[in-house]
Amino acid sequence: MGVPTKKSRSAAVKKPNALRTVASKRAAQSYKFDAVAETMPREEIAKLQLRRLKTSVKNAFDNVPFHRRRMKAQGFEPGDLKRLEDLAHLPFTLKTDLRDHYPFGLFARPQSEIMRLHASSGTTGKPTVVGYTGQDIANWAALMARSLACAGARPGNIVHNAYGYGLFTGGLGAHYGAERLGATVVPMSGGSTERQIVLITDFGARVLCATPSYALAMAEVAEKEGVDLRKSKLEIGVFGAEPWSEAMRREIEARLGLKAVDIYGLSEIMGPGVACECEEAQAGLHGWEDHFLFEVIDPDTGNAVKEGEAGELVITTLTKEALPMVRYRTRDITRLSTERCVCGRTHVRIKRITGRNDDMLIIRGVNVYPSQIESVLVGLPDVAPHYLLVVERQGVLDHLTIEVEMMPNVVPTKEMRTVVAESVRHHVKSIIGVTADVTVKEPGEIPRSMGKAVRVRDLRPKLA
Ligand code: DLL
Numbered sequence: 001m002g003v004p005t006k007k008s009r010s011a012a013v014k015k016p017n018a019l020r021t022v023a024s025k026r027a028a029q030s031y032k033f034d035a036v037a038e039t040m041p042r043e044e045i046a047k048l049q050l051r052r053l054k055t056s057v058k059n060a061f062d063n064v065p066f067h068r069r070r071m072k073a074q075g076f077e078p079g080d081l082k083r084l085e086d087l088a089h090l091p092f093t094l095k096t097d098l099r100d101h102y103p104f105g106l107f108a109r110p111q112s113e114i115m116r117l118h119a120s121s122g123t124t125g126k127p128t129v130v131g132y133t134g135q136d137i138a139n140w141a142a143l144m145a146r147s148l149a150c151a152g153a154r155p156g157n158i159v160h161n162a163y164g165y166g167l168f169t170g171g172l173g174a175h176y177g178a179e180r181l182g183a184t185v186v187p188m189s190g191g192s193t194e195r196q197i198v199l200i201t202d203f204g205a206r207v208l209c210a211t212p213s214y215a216l217a218m219a220e221v222a223e224k225e226g227v228d229l230r231k232s233k234l235e236i237g238v239f240g241a242e243p244w245s246e247a248m249r250r251e252i253e254a255r256l257g258l259k260a261v262d263i264y265g266l267s268e269i270m271g272p273g274v275a276c277e278c279e280e281a282q283a284g285l286h287g288w289e290d291h292f293l294f295e296v297i298d299p300d301t302g303n304a305v306k307e308g309e310a311g312e313l314v315i316t317t318l319t320k321e322a323l324p325m326v327r328y329r330t331r332d333i334t335r336l337s338t339e340r341c342v343c344g345r346t347h348v349r350i351k352r353i354t355g356r357n358d359d360m361l362i363i364r365g366v367n368v369y370p371s372q373i374e375s376v377l378v379g380l381p382d383v384a385p386h387y388l389l390v391v392e393r394q395g396v397l398d399h400l401t402i403e404v405e406m407m408p409n410v411v412p413t414k415e416m417r418t419v420v421a422e423s424v425r426h427h428v429k430s431i432i433g434v435t436a437d438v439t440v441k442e443p444g445e446i447p448r449s450m451g452k453a454v455r456v457r458d459l460r461p462k463l464a
Pocket of ligand 1: 120163168169170239240241242243244262263264265266267268271272273330332353356362367
């Protein structure tokens with residue numbers, strides 16, 4: 001199939017109503033990286049899921065003492081798994097379980113069989129570490145290629161990858177996926193925005209991978225420099241790793257002149273490519289059910305909610321070798337829909353993630369827990385254990401200010417304040433990876449709470 005040009009795509013968008021059916025039929029036959037898997041009838045998906053679930057639960061039971069102990073405590077053996085519904089008898093896995101078994105305690109394979117490690121923020125100073133076998137990496141690359149194709153990328157395209165490379169799964173996840181798709185990758189990572197804009201223009205990327213906030217920041221810098229990215233070859237943006245809204249989608253589309261598509265994932269489950277919107281509908285992310293089992297639960301009771309009702313997304317991996325996850329509570333709030341999609345894909349749609357039900361903040365795509373900042377502060381001399389995190393949106397980007405106090409017995413000079421502020425800033429940047437301004441307040445100035453401490457003032461506009 002030929003690569004659609006900017007002109008032909010916008011012509012397709014303007015098609016009159018009478019031609020919509022024809023258009024949607026064509027969409028159903030549109031390019032798919034893995035057509036057989038992506039359009040499998042739902043009964044077939046369920047059969048495949050049950051088969052793979054049995055293997056995955058057995059992998060967890062046989063090779064991870066933590067899972068075996070908990071299953072046994074419920075009187076459950078892998079052989080008891082007869083129907084998909086039986087999964088509901090198994091306990092949830094939490095982010096703290098990964099922390100408690102830091103670094104490799106939940107791995108189902110010896111370290112010698114682990115091909116790669118990634119890590120994301122944990123709830124304390126220690127990161128959450130995830131591992132992959134060679135097969136896990138191959139599956140991830142294929143699912144990410146499937147996701148990119150679903151978003152509208154095609155073999156032969158130039159993919160400008162501005163997700164951060166390193167321990168974060170975004171950079172390498174998108175990189176391997178784009179290569180697997182047969183695209184040409186520009187491995188930019190984040191930062192050096194002016195340079196990114198020059199290279200997008202000079203190399204002629206058709207696809208941009210970035211967090212949505214960074215995409216907007218690029219638009220802003222380009223506009224300041226008098227570069228009109230709407231005239232570039234960019235046509236598709238694959239944006240995720242943080243919550244964003246429909247209003248933000250419209251703004252990015254207008255300012256970059258591309259189609260903005262939502263992609264979802266989390267390191268504990270794999271990384272980016274767990275689910276992705278299709279370019280045809282842009283209405284919810286197809287969750288790849290041949291590799292993952294999705295549930296939505298009431299976060300208070302742990303019971304399943306009805307299809308279409310909002311709740312917390314829980315994911316079980318079906319093919320992961322190194323780190324099988326049983327009923328992982330993502331803390332992400334969303335809804336599921338099995339309604340047919342115009343693109344012809346049969347996999348469930350995960351509606352836009354509207355928020356989280358824990359205190360994790362996502363600041364410019366970086367996951368931050370208040371408790372992590374606290375661990376940094378308590379390790380620094382002269383700094384009192386009282387703090388407030390103020391998160392604002394400055395222009396298009398998130399901005400974090402950490403308000404701290406000095407110990408009451410210290411009478412701070414102006415110089416001391418500067419030194420303390422710089423020290424906090426430096427430690428937070430090097431340990432957590434997030435850039436913050438630091439304000440040193442007078443002792444007692446940060447409001448004390450009567451009950452649960454209020455550590456965060458999130459002043460960012462609510463999602464539409
Ligand atoms: O953010 C993986 C990723 C990279 C996804 C690039 C998409 C693109 P973590 O750093 O482990 O992994 O953070 C996972 O980020 O539980 C959500 O709270 C949030 N998140 C990820 N994608 C979206 C999205 C990567 N499309 C956490 N919308 C998740 C809203 C998202 N939130």
